[in-house]
Amino acid sequence: MSNEFTSQTIVQQNLMLTNYLPAVVRNYQNDYRIEYWVENPETRQLVRKRIRLQKIVCRFSNKKDARRHVDSMVRSINLRLAAGWNPLVSETSSTDRSTVAVVSTASVAAPFVEMRPYAPAILPSEAVLDTETPVPVKDSDSVSVSVSDSQSPERSATLFKIVSERYFDHCERTERKDSLRSVSSFLKIFGEWLDANHPHSTSGDITKEMVVRFMEHVELERKGRDGKALSANTYNNYRKCGGAFFTWMVEKCYCSENHFHKIKAKKKEDKVRILIPEQERQKISEYLERKNPHYLLFLKMIYYALIRPKELRMLKVSDLSFAEKRLTVPKEVAKNHHERKVPLPQELLLDFLELGIGRVPSDHFLFGEGFRPSATPLTPKVIESTWSRMREKLSLPMEMQTYSLRDTGITDMIKNGIDPLTVQQLADHSSLDVTSIYTKHEDPNLRERLSAKMPSFTSKTDK
Numbered sequence: 173m174s175n176e177f178t179s180q181t182i183v184q185q186n187l188m189l190t191n192y193l194p195a196v197v198r199n200y201q202n203d204y205r206i207e208y209w210v211e212n213p214e215t216r217q218l219v220r221k222r223i224r225l226q227k228i229v230c231r232f233s234n235k236k237d238a239r240r241h242v243d244s245m246v247r248s249i250n251l252r253l254a255a256g257w258n259p260l261v262s263e264t265s266s267t268d269r270s271t272v273a274v275v276s277t278a279s280v281a282a283p284f285v286e287m288r289p290y291a292p293a294i295l296p297s298e299a300v301l302d303t304e305t306p307v308p309v310k311d312s313d314s315v316s317v318s319v320s321d322s323q324s325p326e327r328s329a330t331l332f333k334i335v336s337e338r339y340f341d342h343c344e345r346t347e348r349k350d351s352l353r354s355v356s357s358f359l360k361i362f363g364e365w366l367d368a369n370h371p372h373s374t375s376g377d378i379t380k381e382m383v384v385r386f387m388e389h390v391e392l393e394r395k396g397r398d399g400k401a402l403s404a405n406t407y408n409n410y411r412k413c414g415g416a417f418f419t420w421m422v423e424k425c426y427c428s429e430n431h432f433h434k435i436k437a438k439k440k441e442d443k444v445r446i447l448i449p450e451q452e453r454q455k456i457s458e459y460l461e462r463k464n465p466h467y468l469l470f471l472k473m474i475y476y477a478l479i480r481p482k483e484l485r486m487l488k489v490s491d492l493s494f495a496e497k498r499l500t501v502p503k504e505v506a507k508n509h510h511e512r513k514v515p516l517p518q519e520l521l522l523d524f525l526e527l528g529i530g531r532v533p534s535d536h537f538l539f540g541e542g543f544r545p546s547a548t549p550l551t552p553k554v555i556e557s558t559w560s561r562m563r564e565k566l567s568l569p570m571e572m573q574t575y576s577l578r579d580t581g582i583t584d585m586i587k588n589g590i591d592p593l594t595v596q597q598l599a600d601h602s603s604l605d606v607t608s609i610y611t612k613h614e615d616p617n618l619r620e621r622l623s624a625k626m627p628s629f630t631s632k633t634d635k
Contacts, residue, residue: 192258193218195249196325197225197242204229206246210258219260254372327426328376332366335375335426339417348504350482350552358413365389375426383431387411404438411435446571447580455566466543467558469523474574475581477514478599480507481574485550490534497521501600512600582607 193209206223225242232238336359343355365386366373390410396402414432421427448456453475460468473479479487479501486505493499503511524530529538532545540546543558559574578599585595596607 192253194253194329195246196329197246206242206249208249208253210253210260212260213258221259251372325376327424328428329374330426332373332375332378333363335421336363336417339420342420348507348509349486354409354413355417358410358417361390361394361410362386362414375421378427378431380429380431380434383414383435387414387435404440408437408440411437444571445573445576445579446569447583448568448572448576452566452568452572453580455568456562459562459566464543465523466527466539469520469527470539470543471574471577472520472523474577476517476520478578478581478595479514480578480600481555482552483507484539485537485552485555487538488534489529489532489536489538489545492524492529492538494521494524494530506600508600508602514598 191211195206195208197204198207204225206225207220209218209220211217212219223245228245229238229242232241340352340355340359343352347355366378366382369385370377370382387407387410390402391407394402396406411432414435415430418427418430418432422430456471457468460471470484473484474481477499479499483501483505487499487501491500491502497516499514499516501512501514503509506512529545533547536545536547537549538545539550541548541550543550555574562568563570563572582595582599585598586592592604592607596604599607601607
C-alpha cells in the first residue's frame with residue numbers, strides 16, 4: 173500500500189495539463205533509471221516508462237563522461253516529448269516491462285503545475301560507476317529521489333520563463349520601481365538569448381558555459397544608446413543583475429550554483445561628467461526662467477538638496493513640508509532604501525510657493541508630467557531628453573549632464589566650508605570615500621581660486 177501511495181502521490185504532485193511528464197533520473201535502491209510518463213492514446217491514462225542505467229553507466233571509465241551521457245539522454249527524451257513524440261503510438265503491445273504504474277489523468281484532481289521539459293541528471297555514487305564493483309539491482313517500486321542540498325530536482329526542472337516570472341514577482345514586493353526596470357530589462361534580454369540558443373531551457377539547464385557565452389554576447393554584440401559598444405559599467409550591471417537573480421534561484425533551490433559570480437567584473441571607467449561653472453548655471457537659469465520655471469526648480473533641487481533625479485521623479489507633494497522647511501525622501505524612493513530628511517534653503521521654498529505647488533493635491537507627484545505637479549509620474553527618458561535639448565540650445569559641452577549638477581553641488585559645498593560629513597549625510601552617501609569621488613572633478617575656476625588666496629613665497633611684499 174505504501175508503495176502504491178508513494179507512486180500516486182508523486183504523480184499527483186507533478187501532474188500537468190499536458191499529455192506527458194518529463195524525464196528525470198530516479199534512484200530505486202541504487203538502481204538508477206530514467207523515468208517519464210506518456211499518455212496511452214487508447215485509455216487516456218498516464219503510463220510510466222523506465223530506462224535502466226546500470227549497464228549504460230558501466231560502459232564509461234569515469235563519472236564525468238557517464239554523467240554527460242545520461243544528461244544527454246534525458247535532454248533528448250524531453251525534447252522529443254515536447255515535440256509531440258509518444259513511444260506508445262508506435263508500439264503494438266502494451267505489456268512493456270518498463271511500464272510499472274498507471275494513473276488516470278481524469279481521476280487525479282491536481283492543481284496546475286508548469287511544464288518542465290528537462291531535468292538535469294542525478295548520477296549514482298562512485299561505487300555504482302566503478303565497472304569492477306557493480307552494485308546488484310533489486311527490483312522495487314519504492315521511489316527515492318536523490319536531492320542535493322542546494323538544488324531540488326523538481327524545481328530545477330522548471331522552465332526558465334516561469335522561474336523568471338516568479339523572480340520578478342518577488343522583486344515587485346522588495347525593490348524600488350527604478351530597480352524593477354533594470355530587473356525586467358535583464359530578464360527579457362537573458363530570456364531572449366536563451367530562447368534563441370537554448371530553447372525550452374529550465375533553471376537546472378543553465379551552465380557556466382552558457383552564462384559565459386551570454387556575457388560574451390553582451391560584451392561583443394549588444395550596443396549602447398549611442399550605437400557604440402557597451403561600457404564597462406553597463407557590462408558590470410548585467411553581471412550584477414544576473415548575480416542577484418541566480419542568488420535568489422540558489423536560495424529557492426532552482427539551481428545549485430551562481431555562475432554569474434564566476435564572471436570577472438570589468439574595471440570601472442572614470443565618470444565622463446564635468447562640473448557646471450557658475451557662469452554656465454547662470455545661462456541655464458536665465459533660459460529656463462522664461463521657458464520652463466518648473467524644470468529650473470527641478471534642477472535647483474539637484475544642486476541645492478543633492479537629491480538624485482530618479483528620486484525626485486518619485487516624490488509626492490505630501491513629502492514637502494513648508495512648516496519644517498524640509499523634504500522627506502521615503503525609503504521606498506531612496507536609492508539606499510532608508511528614509512532621510514532633506515533641509516531646504518529659503519530660495520527653494522520661495523520657488524515652491526511662487527509656483528503654487530502648495531495648493532495642489534497632496535497625492536500628486538511633486539515633479540510629474542511636464543515637471544509640474546501631476547498624477548502622472550515623470551519618466552527617466554523625459555528627464556534625459558529635456559536636458560539634451562536645453563544643452564544643445566545653450567551650446568553646453570556633452571560632458572555636462574543632469575547629474576553634473578549634483579557633482580557640482582557637492583564640490584561647491586565642500587569648497588565653501590561645509591564640513592564633508594554634513595555633505596555626506598545630505599548626499600546620502602554610504603561613506604566619506606564615496607563623497608570624495610565627487611570632488612575629483614577638474615575645477616574650471618581653480619586658477620582664479622588659487623590666485624586669490626595663494627600665499628607668498630617670502631615675507632617680503634612686492635614693491
